[in-house]
Amino acid sequence: MTKTPSAAPVLGTRALNRATLDRQLLLRRSPLSAKAAVEHLVGLQAQEVKPPYHALAARLDGFAPEDLSGLLAGRAAVRIVTLRSTIHLHTADDSLTLRPLVQPARDREIGAFRKGLTGVDLDRLAGLARELVEAEPRTMKQLRDALSGRWPDADPWSLAVAARCALPLVQVTPRGLWGRSGQVALTTAEHWLGRPAEPAAPLDATVLRYLAAFGPASVKDLQTWSGLTRTRTVFERLRPELVTFQDDNGVELFDLPDAPRPHPDTPAPPRFLPEFDNLMLSHADRTRVIPPAHRGRTRQANTFHRPFLVDGFLAGVWRILGDALVIEPFTPLTGARRAEVLEEADRMLQVLHPGTPHDIRFGTVVP
Numbered sequence: 229m230t231k232t233p234s235a236a237p238v239l240g241t242r243a244l245n246r247a248t249l250d251r252q253l254l255l256r257r258s259p260l261s262a263k264a265a266v267e268h269l270v271g272l273q274a275q276e277v278k279p280p281y282h283a284l285a286a287r288l289d290g291f292a293p294e295d296l297s298g299l300l301a302g303r304a305a306v307r308i309v310t311l312r313s314t315i316h317l318h319t320a321d322d323s324l325t326l327r328p329l330v331q332p333a334r335d336r337e338i339g340a341f342r343k344g345l346t347g348v349d350l351d352r353l354a355g356l357a358r359e360l361v362e363a364e365p366r367t368m369k370q371l372r373d374a375l376s377g378r379w380p381d382a383d384p385w386s387l388a389v390a391a392r393c394a395l396p397l398v399q400v401t402p403r404g405l406w407g408r409s410g411q412v413a414l415t416t417a418e419h420w421l422g423r424p425a426e427p428a429a430p431l432d433a434t435v436l437r438y439l440a441a442f443g444p445a446s447v448k449d450l451q452t453w454s455g456l457t458r459t460r461t462v463f464e465r466l467r468p469e470l471v472t473f474q475d476d477n478g479v480e481l482f483d484l485p486d487a488p489r490p491h492p493d494t495p496a497p498p499r500f501l502p503e504f505d506n507l508m509l510s511h512a513d514r515t516r517v518i519p520p521a522h523r524g525r526t527r528q529a530n531t532f533h534r535p536f537l538v539d540g541f542l543a544g545v546w547r548i549l550g551d552a553l554v555i556e557p558f559t560p561l562t563g564a565r566r567a568e569v570l571e572e573a574d575r576m577l578q579v580l581h582p583g584t585p586h587d588i589r590f591g592t593v594v595p
Contacts, residue, residue, distance in 0.1 A: 438453060
């Protein structure tokens with residue numbers, strides 16, 4: 229943990245919260261298009277189909293699910309494994325440059341499966357896998373079965389994971405479209421987009437994009453977001469272009485000179501977010517959004533709950549059960565706060581489920 233000189237201005241938790249919410253389009257809804265928002269946010273977490281839609285419904289003015297579905301159907305956006313080895317929804321341009329940037333992390337991931345890949349030529353595996361998925365999109369099972377026929381003594385799952393790590397595989401539609409269903413079928417980004425591979429995005433430029441969407445931030449914050457390591461030299465190279473602060477613990481934070489840093493008392497309306505929203509996952513120190521008392525409360529065993537914010541901070545979880553939206557605050561809300569939360573819940577339902585009646589009610593969180 230690197231500490232900055234004591235002369236650097238201090239940004240307390242609320243100041244960091246408001247700055248981050250502003251960059252994340254969560255202090256006020258943005259007029260940006262869905263494509264521009266996905267680009268500004270450097271992608272959206274997309275392990276499941278619905279989270280990217282919930283993420284944009286919370287952030288954009290006038291958003292409709294068809295806006296994002298249209299990008300996927302028109303191949304202007306794709307779902308691909310990038311940051312932190314997780315599936316993200318990126319613009320087509322970003323998918324072709326961010327994936328090679330984080331390829332070293334994917335190579336390390338292959339190493340974790342080396343016992344199941346004894347005797348496997350990884351270059352030949354990547355070549356065969358490319359031929360298979362570019363002939364027609366394949367599910368992971370189909371890819372696993374085909375590769376096992378070539379290397380019968382290897383672990384089938386390790387073969388499929390190695391192929392996914394070695395190649396920039398995207399999930400083809402209808403997977404990811406709002407209101408549609410479809411199993412995960414994969415092909416290469418180049419084949420799906422009809423464009424050749426591109427050089428990796430410059431790390432310096434990516435750091436600046438990260439700060440624009442998530443700053444102010446530390447070196448470890450950037451590494452948590454990206455899954456990359458040894459990035460301090462980049463910050464040192466960029467230092468003359470940046471401003472620095474320190475948090476309440478003395479950790480050095482970097483930021484863009486002209487980026488918004490609202491007053492800590494700036495109002496922050498309630499927002500309903502999806503599970504795995506990058507707001508909650510993209511800093512080493514998450515107290516700027518998650519109060520220490522609520523750490524870990526959006527997860528129970530292998531179940532991840534959808535969080536909602538009150539006054540800019542995690543305040544509870546929500547779920548849709550049948551025809552009801554159930555709001556489960558972690559602590560009692562005042563009457564005024566409850567009214568604001570109900571209003572925001574109703575708005576979200578009107579955006580994502582227009583014409584479908586839902587009951588909205590408060591429930592109790594199981595400790």
